[in-house]
Every structure is written in structure tokens, then in C-alpha cells.
Amino acid sequence: MTSRFPRPSRLRALLASAVLLMAGVVAHAQPAAAATAVADLGPDDLARGPSAVVAANRDGDVVLIEYFDYQCPVCRRIHPFVKQLAAEDKGVRVIHKHWPVFGAASVYAARMALAARWQDRYEAVHDALMDIHGRLDEEKIRKAAAGAGLDLARAERDLKDRGTEIGAILDDGSAQAEALDLRGTPAFVIGDYLVPGGLDLKTMRTMVAKVRAKRSPGGPG
Structure with missing residues (x-):
């Protein structure tokens, strides 16, 4: 389901009950969140801060934010679409x-993926974890991370030494998800659209084009 992202001042209120028709999918606006500090943030704010891990195209003009879990089957299924779009x-x-x-x-x-950033192996480890089949366990995670070139001993040290920083990243993302009233993974913020659930590549392209069209002279308001 897809909804216009609420303006920061309205994030505590219910969104309008408008219906957006896009790529053949009818999507209803979703209620926003309860009052938290995150509730004052807009799309641009969500693209910054401790939980915002830039995975591709740092200077891109359209921001696609994905909330995900490595054990989520839909997240795994749409992972190639996000990669191809980028x-x-x-x-x-x-x-x-x-x-x-x-x-x-x-x-x-x-935590292992986030620790990989200090070895410049984040993207490779992320891809490897998304390629795991079935339920995760520590052995599978470590094997996939090592196969992606991660030094596990160093990663374990970083997990310990930087545990507070990594915890803050996870806490920030969780607080945002709660504030946005997300019900599960995956969920996307694309421009000023909030999209709970999975998307195919065609719909991702359509939404990116729609965000750009709104910014162009004479584009829709």
C-alpha cells in the first residue's frame, strides 16, 4: 500500500483517506504514528542520522529508503530489484x-552487516546475507559474511568496541518504524511516498519517475 508521506507537522495525525492508483496497484493511505521525537521528521530527515546507511548512489536526486530484516522472505525476494534500480x-x-x-x-x-562497514565490506556482506535461504542462525550468518570477504575476528572486535554505536543505529531505525506505524518488513520511503510492503521493479521505476515529475516545472503538485 502506498501513501503520500505526511508533512512533518502532520505526522502525528491520520493521513488523508485518498487512494493512489499506481502500476495497477490500488493503495490506501495509512495512519501515521504516535507522538515520538521521530514524529517530527520528514523524508529528508529520515535520509540522515545514525540509522541512514547509504548503500548506493550517494549523490542521487531521488531517495529510496528501505526498512528491512535479513530474515524477511519478501525483503530477500525484492533485493535484486533494488540492486537493479540503483x-x-x-x-x-x-x-x-x-x-x-x-x-x-x-x-x-x-549487527554483523553494520560492523562490516569498518572493513569496507558492507555491500558485499549485505548481499550475502540477503542470499541466505531459510531461517537464519549464527553459523549461517558467519559463513555468509566470511564468504563475502569479512574478517570475522576483526568484526567481532568491532561488534564489541562499537557496540554502543551499532545499538544506536538499530534503536534509531526501530523508533522511526514505530513512528511511521510500519507493521512489518519491507517498507519503503521513496521521495515523499510511504510504501509498506514489497514492490516490483516496474513499480519502483514508476514511483521514482513520479517523484521527479513533481519536481519539474509544470509537474503535478
Whole structure:
């Protein structure tokens, strides 16, 4: 389901009950969140801060933010679509929000991926974790991360030494998801549209084009 992202001043209120028809999918506006500090943030704010991990095209003009869990089957299925969109359109800045909601193994996977940033292996580890089949466990996570070139001993040190920083990243993403009233993974913010649930590549392209069209002279308001 797709809704216009609420203006910051309205994020605590219910969104309008307008219906958006896009790529053959009818999507209803969703209620916004309860009052938290995150509730004052808009799309541009969500693209910054501790939980915003830039995964592709840092200078892109359209921001695509994905809230995900490595154990979420839909997240795994649409992962190639996000990768392909970023590869074919260098104007799409992809930002990852780690929101591990499927238990301890998901949390460990998220922490391992975040630790990989200090070895410049984040993207490779992210891709490897998304390619795991079935339920996660620590052995599978470590094997996939090592196969992606991660030094596990160093990663474990970073998990310990930088645990507070990594915890703040996860806490920030979780607080945002709660403020946006997300019900599960995946969920996207594309420009000023909030999209709970999975998207196919065609719909992603359509939404990016719609965001750009709104910004162009004479574009829709």
C-alpha cells in the first residue's frame, strides 16, 4: 500500500483517506504514528542520522529508503530489484534502515552487516546475507559474511568496541518504524511516498519517475 508521506507537522495525525492508483496497484493511505521525537521528521530527515546507511548512489536526486530484516522472505525476494534500480539509475540514492523484527538471529545479522562497514565490506556482506535461504542462525550468518570477504575476528572486535554505536543505529531505525506505524518488513520511503510492503521493479521505476515529475516545472503538485 502506498501513501503520500505526511508533512512533518502532520505526522502525528491520520493521513488523508485518498487512494493512489499506481502500476495497477490500488493503495490506501495509512495512519501515521504516535507522538515520538521521530514524529517530527520528514523524508529528508529520515535520509540522515545514525540509522541512514547509504548503500548506493550517494549523490542521487531521488531517495529510496528501505526498512528491512535479513530474515524477511519478501525483503530477500525484492533485493535484486533494488540492486537493479540503483545500477540502472544512478540518480536513485538507496538508504538502508536495519529493522530486525524476526528475533535474535535477525539482530545478529544486522549487527554483523553494520560492523562490516569498518572493513569496507558492507555491500558485499549485505548481499550475502540477503542470499541466505531459510531461517537464519549464527553459523549461517558467519559463513555468509566470511564468504563475502569479512574478517570475522576483526568484526567481532568491532561488534564489541562499537557496540554502543551499532545499538544506536538499530534503536534509531526501530523508533522511526514505530513512528511511521510500519507493521512489518519491507517498507519503503521513496521521495515523499510511504510504501509498506514489497514492490516490483516496474513499480519502483514508476514511483521514482513520479517523484521527479513533481519536481519539474509544470509537474503535478
